[in-house]
Amino acid sequence: MKVPFSYLKEQFGNPDHIWKDVRKVVMRGDFTLGKEVGEFEKKFAAAIGTKYAVGVNSGTDALFLSLKALGIGAGDEVITMPNTFIATAGAIAATGAKIVFVDCNDEYVIDVDQIEKKITSRTKAIMPVHYAGHPADMPRIMALAKKYNLEVVEDACQGISSAIDGKIAGSFGAAGGFSLHPLKNINVWSDAGIITTNSEAMFRKLILLRNHGMKNRDEYECFGYNSRLDTVQAAVGLHIIKQLPMITRKKIEHAAIYDKALGAIPQIKVPPRRPGVKYVYHLYILQVEQRDALLKHLNDAGIEAKVHYPIPLHLQNCCKSLGYKLGDFPVAEAQAKKIITLPAHQHLSRKQIDFTIKKIKEFYQK
Ligand SMILES: Cc1ncc(COP(=O)(O)O)c(C=O)c1O
Structure with a gap:
């Protein structure tokens, strides 16, 4: 699929x-x-x-x-x-x-x-x-x-x-x-x-x-x-x-399904969801163990997961003149190694979401 x-x-x-x-x-x-x-x-x-x-x-x-x-x-x-x-x-x-x-x-x-x-x-x-x-x-x-x-x-x-x-x-x-x-x-x-x-x-x-x-x-x-x-x-x-209301509602619904199913997996960290805050999931991003291997596993199965973004800006060539170095922003740097973005858009079917969840579970059960 x-x-x-x-x-x-x-x-x-x-x-x-x-x-x-x-x-x-x-x-x-x-x-x-x-x-x-x-x-x-x-x-x-x-x-x-x-x-x-x-x-x-x-x-x-x-x-x-x-x-x-x-x-x-x-x-x-x-x-x-x-x-x-x-x-x-x-x-x-x-x-x-x-x-x-x-x-x-x-x-x-x-x-x-x-x-x-x-x-x-x-x-x-x-x-x-x-x-x-x-x-x-x-x-x-x-x-x-x-x-x-x-x-x-x-x-x-x-x-x-x-x-x-x-x-x-x-x-x-x-x-x-x-x-x-x-x-x-x-x-x-x-x-x-x-x-x-x-x-x-x-x-x-x-x-x-x-x-x-x-x-x-x-x-x-x-x-x-x-x-x-x-x-x-x-x-x-x-x-x-x-x-806009439909797109927003669908993304929120899809994120809730992922949060519930994937939050239970010990190798996955769902970000905190503050009460009173409406998240609209332009990107649905999790932190996961063995990110690169999981990314490959999903891509091989036809699931277009991505990484937004693997290199923080302070480590990019264009920012060299600002004088930052590795270690300056430890949270962003650690996240860059673990984040993965799953498809969560408004046109996904429940079958596609369940398939993605199944493939992720399968990866960690191996
Ligand atoms: C966080 C953020 N800021 C700025 C932009 C720039 O928007 P645009 O591509 O329309 O110039 C984007 C879009 O890619 C973005 O994701």
Whole structure:
């Protein structure tokens, strides 16, 4: 039995209803900042519970432009964690600010207890990552930010619909950056991203920054970028966002089945699940003994398990100039050797999930 990681074949197997709306955009020639962009932004802001949303051309730009809108640049420091996708750190580096890493905890999110000792007079912002769809401890992070007068930009690229006590990720900080990449929970047909914010000033700045700083056709308020959300992608997004509750519910159901069945295996560690927290499992990640052998066993059986990610950022070549070394972030380093991601997407059948569980049990019984 095949258990694929990607769900694009099923999700877009019959895209005629979406094509109809894409066709409308094409027929109108409304390609740049067309009406679907505004409509999608409204729907997205409503889904996250923020006053505003600004569509941009990727999740990376959502983070980068948020930092730029806050005036962050050379000479500043931004705190984040090393066990994330490169784009988190890349967005900070692109502003000219220095990346400062803080280790993660058992839930794969930033260890709030270790943030304070990394704050210096140059620290301007914290960028927590709602990694794998596990929301970082935002109430504590916001309290720290308030104490030290720091900005918070949430990397919510993997965390859409995750929440703490009903407050949704992306609505806590000055801004939340989301990715709409084809393999994200809300996905379109190419690269795209969106920023949420409750601040009108931030909203106005972001509208300028994503479109060359243009106030109107003839007046340029500041230097900006070409980072508009494509109208075609917004038309696709308007369809997919309707599925957000279903996608989220299915992933949560699948994770609960895995948690129950696999949590009982002594060689497997299911991350802690905090009460009051809604995890949305963009990635369903466990820590397991003999990871590489299990990965091979599953892949050989047709189960597309993966590792997100085997090398933490502080040990990557691109981060060499930051001066970190092996041993600096022991939790992230230990996890990198043990983590495995199982397919958990909305199109999996119960049979595929049970087959995955059976194959894992079989591996440890050997
Ligand atoms: C944690 C994290 N941050 C940022 C990004 C960047 O998003 P994008 O690929 O849309 O630029 C991603 C997506 O891959 C991500 O997983």
